[in-house]
Amino acid sequence: MKANLPACRARATRVLAPVAIAALLLASTAACDSDTTSEGTDQGVHTLTPEPEESPAESASPRTQESFAASVSAESERVRQEAQRRLDELEGRGNAVADVSVNGLPLTASEEVRSALVRVTNPTDEAAFYAVKVEFLDAEDRVLDTVVVGVEDAPPDRTVEVQANSRKAAGVKTFPRVAQAERG
Secondary structure (H helix, E strand, C coil), X not given: CCCCHHXXXXXXXXXXXXXXXXXXXXXXXXXXXCCCCCCCCCCCCCCCCCCCCCCCCCCCCCCCHHHHHHHHHHHHHHHHHHHHHHHHCCCCCCCCHHHEEEEECCCCCCCCCEEXXXXXXXXXXXXXXXXXXXXXXXXXXXXXXXXXXXXXXECCCCEEXXXXXXXXXXXXXXXXXXXXXXXX
């Protein structure tokens, strides 16, 4: 039996060693977390806002991405329709052709639309609504499509950019031009 005593001690040491280390770590952690009053010794993590007593109820967001996109699309369409109404009443090219410039945007083979960047500079001292009609012309000066855009509340002495997009002129090298522009 005395021959088995060293083997039992070795086994007890292997079992108790992790327990002793864990107790030592626990004691040193408790000592580090003790309340001290000297400055610069508190290195704990502090929560600035109180933890909620219960988690908030999961509810659907009142505004989904789809509804946001739909409202943006509806607002864009409303502005476009207002611009169209103003241009329908217009005789001639309008009072703001000099305030508007247009440049075609680069086209890739896979694009389904042809786009032009419309820049509106409001030279007045008040915000204004701009209605702009952009024509997309081919190399022989034939009008392939006409697109109306509106700029609501263009700020005074500032330039605002908006895009005019044409599906009819897609895939064709086109040259956009300002056909009409009205400030009002």
